[in-house]
Amino acid sequence: xKFTSLSCLKSASHRPWYYPLLSATVATSLIVGTPQASQxxxxxxxxxxxxxxVQLSNMSTNQEIQLGQQINQQIVNNDVRLYGNRQLNxxxxxxxxxxxxxxxxxxxxxxFQVVDDPGINAFATMGGFVYINTGTIAAADNEAQLASVIxxxxxxxxxxxxxxxxxxxxxAQGISTAAGVNNSQAVQLGxxxxxxxxxxxxxxxxADQKGLQMLRRAGYAESPxxxxxxKLLAGSQGRVPxxxxxxxxxxxxxxxxxxxxxxxxxxxxxxLNSTTYNTQVKxxxxxx
Numbered sequence: 001x002k003f004t005s006l007s008c009l010k011s012a013s014h015r016p017w018y019y020p021l022l023s024a025t026v027a028t029s030l031i032v033g034t035p036q037a038s039q040x041x042x043x044x045x046x047x048x049x050x051x052x053x054v055q056l057s058n059m060s061t062n063q064e065i066q067l068g069q070q071i072n073q074q075i076v077n078n079d080v081r082l083y084g085n086r087q088l089n090x091x092x093x094x095x096x097x098x099x100x101x102x103x104x105x106x107x108x109x110x111x112f113q114v115v116d117d118p119g120i121n122a123f124a125t126m127g128g129f130v131y132i133n134t135g136t137i138a139a140a141d142n143e144a145q146l147a148s149v150i151x152x153x154x155x156x157x158x159x160x161x162x163x164x165x166x167x168x169x170x171x172a173q174g175i176s177t178a179a180g181v182n183n184s185q186a187v188q189l190g191x192x193x194x195x196x197x198x199x200x201x202x203x204x205x206x207a208d209q210k211g212l213q214m215l216r217r218a219g220y221a222e223s224p225x226x227x228x229x230x231k232l233l234a235g236s237q238g239r240v241p242x243x244x245x246x247x248x249x250x251x252x253x254x255x256x257x258x259x260x261x262x263x264x265x266x267x268x269x270x271x272l273n274s275t276t277y278n279t280q281v282k283x284x285x286x287x288x
Contacts, residue, residue, distance in 0.1 A: 055180040056167040064163060065108060068127015070183075071190035072111070075125070079195060083114040083134050088284040092132055092150075095143065099151045100128075102217035104158040104210060112150070120232060124153040125194040126162040134285055140228060143281070144271025148215060148225035155210035161203040165193055201248045208253055212260055221269035222261045229254050 054067060076082060083089070089112075096112035110128040115121075118135040130153045132146075140146040156162065166189050170181045181189070199207075208225075215222055233250050 144224035145228035151211035155207040223266040
């Protein structure tokens with residue numbers, strides 16, 4: 001790439017017409033190769049689009065949160081139906097916030113939302129947004145098992161896995177420029193990645209390990225993380241739940257987790273009371 005010399009810039013800076021030309025040139029370069037909905041685009045639109053670029057290689061925490069808010073808005077408006085029971089939502093938020101305080105990134109705001117879907121699934125997007133299906137809540141035997149799922153999703157956020165994956169996907173699709181990705185494209189990518197869960201092997205192992213550490217720090221028993229995976233795998237009848245349909249085989253993830261758990265303390269901690277969970281939590285699933 002050829003760079004303009006400093007002397008040329010100093011000379012050009014005295015010309016009043018130089019600034020709008022430079023802005024237009026930069027804006028045009030940022031969106032070259034990006035399909036447009038219409039061929040009739042004003043220079044104002046081009047300048048606006050050029051300014052709304054997300055820098056994926058060096059995204060700040062505030063930028064990640066802002067982008068996550070936009071992705072979340074798209075998801076809750078168009079892709080999922082949230083479960084309206086206030087008690088259940090408060091319960092899930094209570095677990096989530098307890099875990100988030102013990103995560104590697106306790107400084108960002110976390111939002112935990114219950115999705116009205118009988119399928120066993122959970123997912124997350126950048127900026128602190130976690131989604132738990134009612135089917136997952138119903139499938140868990142106790143609070144610690146449910147907490148293990150939430151901890152795993154928080155770990156994806158604390159590990160900035162979505163940011164890394166968005167960058168890799170944007171490059172693979174040829175929509176990333178030297179400056180970054182158009183904001184609207186970044187939002188759509190974020191929605192797709194959150195809903196499809198194409199996590200890499202390393203990201204899943206990392207989320208398992210960080211999630212297990214989170215459970216321990218938050219005072220939950222660790223064994224339920226393994227027992228819930230075993231339960232879902234045993235009852236899958238060849239159809240692995242969405243939550244487990246990732247690159248690493250579930251059996252490999254289970255074996256890896258067992259190595260990280262001290263057998264002497266596997267069942268030490270909170271969240272093991274299945275009677276309370278079934279009578280107080282699962283009862284809330286009967287109400288819309």
